[in-house]
Amino acid sequence: MYIIKVKGKVKIPDYIQLRDDAFVLIAYFRADRPLKNLEKYGLEGKEDELRKVIEMLPFGKLQKLEFV
Secondary structure (H helix, E strand, O other), rough: EEEEEEEOOOOOEEEEEEEEEOOOOOEEEEOOOOOHHHHHHHOOHHHHHHHHHHOOOEEEEEEOOOOO
């Protein structure tokens, strides 16, 4: 799974995209709001780790999403 942070402009907020290994968009949500239904994406129980990744993620850089 891959993650990318998209910078918003003026009244449009920053967004997060989650993409599968074929780079197909599987989730799209605001960076400042928690993601719901994480079990749908196989990320249940990883809310805190995902929040930390989002905070440190640079805008516009596609990154492989891996948890230790």
